[in-house]
Amino acid sequence: MQLFYAILFFISFLLLSLMCLLFKRGNLKDKRLPPGSMGWPYIGETLKLYTQNPNTFFSTRQKGYGDIFKTHILGCPCVMISSPEAAKIVLVSQANLFKPTYPPSKEMMIGPEAIFFHQGDYHSRLKKLVQASFLPSAIRGSVSEIEKIVLRLVSSWENTTINTLNEMKKFAFDVAIISAFGGRSDLETEGIKHLYNCLEKGYNSMPLDLPGTPFRKAKKARKLLNERIKKMIKRRRESQKKGGGLLGVLLESKDHKFNNLSDSQVADNIIGVIFAAHDTTASVLTWILKYLHDNKEVLEAVTREQEKIRWAVKEENRGLRWDDTRRMPLTNRVIQETLRAASVLSFTFREAVQDVELQGYLIPKGWKVLPLFRSIHHCADFFPQPEKFDPSRFEVPPRPNTFLPFGNGVHSCPGSELAKLEILILLHHLTTMYRWEVVGNEDGIQYGPFPVPKKGLPLKITARSKKTISAKIN
Template sequence: MEISLLLSTGFLHGISSLFHLISSLVSFLWLCLLPRGHPKDTPLPPGSMGWPYIGETLKLYTENPNTFFSNRQKGYGDIFKTHILGCPCIMISSPEAAKIVLVSQANLFKPTYPPSKEKMIGPEAIFFHQGEYHSRLKRLVQSSFLPAALRGSVSEIEKIVLRILPSWEDTTINTLKEMKKYAFDVAMLSAFGGGSDLEIQGIKQLYHSLEKGYNSMPFNLPGTPFRKAMTARKLLNETLRKVIEKRRQSEKQSGGLLGVLLGSKDQKLNHLSDSQVADNIIGVIFAAHDTTASVLTWILKYLHDNPEVLEAVTSEQEKIRQQIIEDDRELTWDDTRKMALTSRVIQETLRTASILSFTFREAVQDVELQGYLIPKGWKVLPLFRSIHHCADFFPQPEKFDPSRFEVPPRPNTYMPFGNGVHSCPGSELAKLEMLILLHHLTTVYRWKVEGDEDGIQYGPFPVPKRGLPLKIKRKAQEENLKSGLKISSG
């Protein structure tokens, strides 16, 4: 995570005692200001609020998330309090509590992010709402990502894959960076369709500036990543408005989510406003970009480290490729439905890596949960990572074992895309772009991790160190022909 006002280690040690004293005072004041009317024996969950304002943000985004969560679970149990990104929070790590917050009593916990996140994505994005407006938006977004809509995207996504793979040949790539490029291209395709407006080309650079400050501390000071990101967000909004205006004036509003949003009318025949359209386009790009790239990076890491799984996946994909060649056609949606083992590899990667460690909710009123008080306005974070790594639900949780998904997991124990009405509507698109890339990568190429450094970096999503440097080589022609495959030039 980028923090522009980092303090020296010595200085931190020198003032840590003072910070903890102030933190205790702040926590005491919070307790004094809690809403009245609750029984005196309904306590806040146990836990530490960390330093004033900063709370435990630095620890959360720089430690191994497994360590951060497990240490607090051992000390406080499955529900505990903390303070991150300027917000008092309650973290929960049991399937039963997660179901209450996300499904059965979801009306008591509205979707939310810290104010800095809302400012960067846009306050009218689908993530920050519930009720009628959210339902309308979700129907529109889902209509772009249902199988019927995605069927027509297979060919376009495959073109992106065949364009980028040759550029990786005989070189060492930073896997995370390359996967971000790929996921961004797919996200732009899903958001704007196949258009090539000059304004759309300019969105990429602005988005990257915004992305750099997304997980920084919200210090709105000159030179900070947050200030630079907010400047980029303003320019991005202006650029999107130009695209929206041009599409509105066009008889054909083109494809992608943008076309769906622009063509939508409510019961009173009102269109979405420009700001509503812009915020939701940016939101979809955020949701479809970084997380997908991180998952793809881990997939290649796990396949590299588990050669027997890689061999089985390759065999599955070669059979499909052989049929495509015999039929003299391109990859289709129906082909991707035959990738059972590859799909289980994706499922296991989503569990093991748990890119989304948690999600944000906010209590809309004082709520009692499992004997503890959650005050109105406090953030509530179901910890997907902790649930995914619980041995009670997934034996030997640290082991990469796709076969565990031959049997459906217990309800509410596997939530890589969230749960309930606010679960990710783009999950099928994410899986599809992973399957298409893996199809071509496993049938035509080999890869090897460069260097012997192992480990994880956090920024903020956990990814292999140094972005997983890979040496990509095209398989020998004889090897491909032996399998009945043609080597595509892309």
């Protein structure tokens, strides 16, 4: 009799489970896809997105379809979302339903073991290691090293015309190298820099694996870069001291079974950190100089703030310190407003791991989901007069989930504090010692892939007169 009831219970449980599954599927079928256009076959709306101002692309579709709409870009069906509430669901509260994803060609260029492409235990372990390397307590000792890079770089700009984006890439790369490897070894890092430049060109090109294409050259550079970094890993593993930077942290790490990360895991994450710390920071710095150039009153206010710090540093006959960078509230607001106005990271990619209902619409399993940071940052409901460059708007904290320059949730950028630190140090020396003028009258934006001023913002850099500096300080 007990066996009979056990079998009856088991059958009832199976039937109930099946009914729940069918009910759920029926409910999902009843849900409709978000409105929108899928564009041309395969190409979709990719060309429209990457050849016009993204503000225009997003706002046109929002007006026509609302805050959630479908499209087709980079060969993938996508759902774009532009409300803070929906972004929070995808990135935070139901992040387990939306895994981070990149186009396969880009994943190959960075490395499949990099933190960006994973969830679960492996991601959690790496996130803790990377975060530990970029906490304020870990990066505060980098101020003097970053300042040396700044002083060397800005002195080479004096009385010359620079391509701002290219120069900022040099700066961001040098800082990324310190963060990744600790102490500098110019012979090693010059080789890495050359290979990374080849890799970057291919990363941002069409993935055509044909002889002579940037993509084919980048694949070769990626292989050589991997070999070079693995040689560094081998030397450090054989040494009693694992060295500084993120590389040292990754080499020292052991999991709960006392296993080290493999060479491939370490190499992919080092390349990933350089990638994350390079393009975006360089683009943000380019925009900051553009906005300060176009808003002279803001530039002068920042200069006054920085001159007070410079005077104290000069009086004590020392270099810039971590504590000095904590006394730059206006400059910090300029950085925040640039991150909002420029929105260098227009969106991020996620992928639905199962059929998901979002705000009454169905997102099928495998579809990409793109929270639109740019649309949220340029919404007048959250940021009045969004086209105006106004750092004072950050005198009060923005509404939750409306300011997302570094993403949100478990996959938010762990290097945000380092990025802000290097920007503060550069602005300290640049605003107090130099002035800049845009060369030419061509205005506008180019995309490669991040939005930057056209032609990389050519600037003529000139030294401020010592009389002006002295008068301002006194």
